[in-house]
Amino acid sequence: MRIVTTAGIWLIRFAYLAFALFPLLWLLRIALTPDQLLYTEGTTLWPSVITFENFRYVIEESPFPTYFLNTVIVSLGTAAIVTVLSTGIGYAFSRFRFRGKTALMVFLVITQLFPIVMLITPLYQILAPVGLVDTRIGLVVVFTAFNLPFAAFLMHSFFEGIPRELEQAAMIDGCTRFQALIRIILPLMLPGVGATLGFVFTAAWSELLFSLMLISSEAKKTFAVGLLSFVGRSGVDWGQMMAAATLALIPPAIFFTAIQKYLVGGLTAGAIKG
Amino acid sequence: MAEVSLKGVVKRFGPVQAVHDFTLDIAHEEFVVFVGPSGCGKSTTLRMIAGLEDISGGEIRIGDRVVNDLPPRARDISMVFQNYALYPHMTVRDNQGFGLKIAGSPKSEIAEKVGRAAKLLGIESFLTRKPAALSGGQRQRVAMGRAIVRDPAVFLFDEPLSNLDAKLRGQMRTEIRKLHEKVRTTVIYVTHDQVEAMTLADRIVVMRDGRIEQVGTPDEVYHLPASDFVAGFIGSPPMNLLDARTVRDGDGLAVEIPGGPRLPLDPEACRGIEPGRDVRLGLRPEAIAPERIASEMRRPFSFTADITLVEPLGGEALIFLEIGGTEVTARVFRPNTRLSPEKDVPFVVDLGELNLFDPESGRRLCGTRRMPTQ
Numbered sequence: 001m002r003i004v005t006t007a008g009i010w011l012i013r014f015a016y017l018a019f020a021l022f023p024l025l026w027l028l029r030i031a032l033t034p035d036q037l038l039y040t041e042g043t044t045l046w047p048s049v050i051t052f053e054n055f056r057y058v059i060e061e062s063p064f065p066t067y068f069l070n071t072v073i074v075s076l077g078t079a080a081i082v083t084v085l086s087t088g089i090g091y092a093f094s095r096f097r098f099r100g101k102t103a104l105m106v107f108l109v110i111t112q113l114f115p116i117v118m119l120i121t122p123l124y125q126i127l128a129p130v131g132l133v134d135t136r137i138g139l140v141v142v143f144t145a146f147n148l149p150f151a152a153f154l155m156h157s158f159f160e161g162i163p164r165e166l167e168q169a170a171m172i173d174g175c176t177r178f179q180a181l182i183r184i185i186l187p188l189m190l191p192g193v194g195a196t197l198g199f200v201f202t203a204a205w206s207e208l209l210f211s212l213m214l215i216s217s218e219a220k221k222t223f224a225v226g227l228l229s230f231v232g233r234s235g236v237d238w239g240q241m242m243a244a245a246t247l248a249l250i251p252p253a254i255f256f257t258a259i260q261k262y263l264v265g266g267l268t269a270g271a272i273k274g
Numbered sequence: 275m276a277e278v279s280l281k282g283v284v285k286r287f288g289p290v291q292a293v294h295d296f297t298l299d300i301a302h303e304e305f306v307v308f309v310g311p312s313g314c315g316k317s318t319t320l321r322m323i324a325g326l327e328d329i330s331g332g333e334i335r336i337g338d339r340v341v342n343d344l345p346p347r348a349r350d351i352s353m354v355f356q357n358y359a360l361y362p363h364m365t366v367r368d369n370q371g372f373g374l375k376i377a378g379s380p381k382s383e384i385a386e387k388v389g390r391a392a393k394l395l396g397i398e399s400f401l402t403r404k405p406a407a408l409s410g411g412q413r414q415r416v417a418m419g420r421a422i423v424r425d426p427a428v429f430l431f432d433e434p435l436s437n438l439d440a441k442l443r444g445q446m447r448t449e450i451r452k453l454h455e456k457v458r459t460t461v462i463y464v465t466h467d468q469v470e471a472m473t474l475a476d477r478i479v480v481m482r483d484g485r486i487e488q489v490g491t492p493d494e495v496y497h498l499p500a501s502d503f504v505a506g507f508i509g510s511p512p513m514n515l516l517d518a519r520t521v522r523d524g525d526g527l528a529v530e531i532p533g534g535p536r537l538p539l540d541p542e543a544c545r546g547i548e549p550g551r552d553v554r555l556g557l558r559p560e561a562i563a564p565e566r567i568a569s570e571m572r573r574p575f576s577f578t579a580d581i582t583l584v585e586p587l588g589g590e591a592l593i594f595l596e597i598g599g600t601e602v603t604a605r606v607f608r609p610n611t612r613l614s615p616e617k618d619v620p621f622v623v624d625l626g627e628l629n630l631f632d633p634e635s636g637r638r639l640c641g642t643r644r645m646p647t648q
């Protein structure tokens with residue numbers, strides 16, 4: 001009976017994994033298939049011959065490395081800025097009483113209600129006079145503005161999960177409020193910081209709409225915009241497109257591997273009675 | 275030297291006034307316990323002393339400094355929280371040494387002090403563990419260790435034992451008392467458990483609705499409660515309270531329970547109370563006993579009453595009797611005869627243990643217990 005249950009559970013897990021990972025497999029399969037076999041071999045799971053030609057082309061002959069670098073800069077910049085700011089905002093919302101706090105929080109929620117498409121024209125008009133159109137900094141500013149409210153809420157709820165007595169104890173033990181934050185609260189916030197970083201990084205990494213609208217010069221395009229250029233004049237070059245997409249998956253994968261140990265919660269266990 | 279003195283301290287949370295005009299002087303090395311029902315402002319007062327809560331009015335002094343505007347770190351205090359508040363990402367050793375490390379003490383000194391505190395509290399064997407790997411009682415000790423290590427002028431405790439089970443709580447209570455004998459410091463201890471208050475305190479501060487109801491030694495609070503509230507709050511079972519009336523009794527004064535006995539009052543203790551006045555008579559359960567098993571009393575006075583119920587508790591027994599239609603609890607120690615409900619049983623009451631309260635205000639009018647003068 002036990003064995004049947006365990007087997008059943010594994011079967012479900014396996015089915016789920018297969019379902020979730022199949023698109024990735026397909027991505028890789030097409031990237032590795034020589035062009036001339038793409039349509040002749042139909043939908044076999046794996047091509048009879050594989051080639052790295054698509055990858056070589058993307059890396060050596062297309063402007064992808066530039067797109068890539070742009071995306072890394074914009075995503076990392078956005079993730080870092082949003083995380084720092086939302087940490088401050090979340091802490092203030094969680095720990096301080098001040099006038100207009102509730103109103104401010106409601107306001108943050110309201111900003112999330114507008115369909116983003118509505119904002120593109122006004123945003124363009126705002127950014128153009130200050131020279132932020134067609135710049136990477138402009139993208140970082142816009143991404144930061146759009147991700148900050150949610151990130152602030154996320155951080156706020158993480159701060160709420162940390163007992164106030166911990167920093168009070170630290171302040172009695174000789175810390176200033178800032179020292180208590182740095183030495184006691186932030187180490188316990190690492191899962192929260194990791195989650196926020198990860199969330200914002202991925203959001204910025206795959207953002208298309210604003211990048212498409214705000215960036216025009218080839219040298220500043222991000223990866224998502226660049227992918228569209230494969231949908232070209234003479235049809236779609238599937239092999240190259242999939243090779244580029246495969247490469248684009250690598251940075252988020254590295255990033256999440258790096259922060260995954262902080263994403264695992266449970267660090268606050270034992271702070272209070274249990 | 276660290277006296278703590280509060281003068282007219284007030285705390286408001288918006289429109290809610292949590293603490294009213296709190297004035298108290300705490301002596302150097304004194305162990306003071308704030309006790310009172312939930313929500314009476316004990317924690318708020320303690321947190322104002324700690325600097326974790328701003329004060330809305332008045333003055334707080336620690337030693338010879340007014341600390342009203344000093345941050346917690348500058349007040350030379352340490353605090354043990356109800357939930358212990360141990361730093362979860364640090365080992366027990368680092369938890370204990372944290373305050374000294376922040377203060378910039380040399381490593382050797384930290385190690386020595388942490389070691390000494392750990393020995394005192396018997397936590398040496400888990401210095402390298404994280405708090406999550408400790409039991410409730412062990413965390414409690416670590417929290418106390420962290421407070422001791424810094425050698426502060428004042429210790430603050432906010433219900434440190436309320437998360438422990440009954441047995442451990444009793445054990446830790448004794449240890450805290452012993453600890454105070456060894457580490458002489460001023461202690462302010464908050465609890466809602468009157469047993470803790472009675473066993474630990476040099477002086478008890480009974481609070482109610484943000485005000486001090488009475489300040490006194492455990493004996494004073496127990497035997498001469500300032501009000502019927504204190505009489506009911508301190509002691510388990512609480513003091514019996516009976517509606518009665520003062521009457522002239524020869525040259526002196528007596529208190530008469532309608533339908534019950536008339537008890538002569540100590541003329542000296544109850545001077546100035548006019549006859550014919552409604553009062554509430556307070557009688558501790560130990561001040562009443564069946565005559566044949568009564569232990570020695572200061573001023574025994576005999577009467578008869580009906581026993582309605584007996585609850586044996588091992589070393590002691592509670593006897594429920596009826597005086598003038600009111601149920602009264604008596605407590606006798608080591609009863610060696612079997613007791614059972616019975617009519618017209620001879621009882622004695624100790625006239626040296628009477629308290630009269632004003633039925634309206636609840637304040638004590640007089641008490642006949644003589645306190646040893648200091």
Ligand SMILES: Nc1ncnc2c1ncn2[C@@H]1O[C@H](COP(=O)(O)OP(=O)(O)OP(=O)(O)O)[C@@H](O)[C@H]1O
Binds near residue numbers: 290312313314318
């Ligand atoms: N931050 C706050 N905002 C508003 N009211 C508060 C706040 N903290 C405490 N109070 C109020 O102040 C009063 C006293 O609270 P306090 O925590 O001091 O009670 P306590 O005597 O410690 O009770 P307990 O035994 O339940 O811990 C309560 O009525 C409480 O509701």
Ligand SMILES: [Mg+2]
Binds near residue numbers: 316
């Ligand atoms: Mg409290």
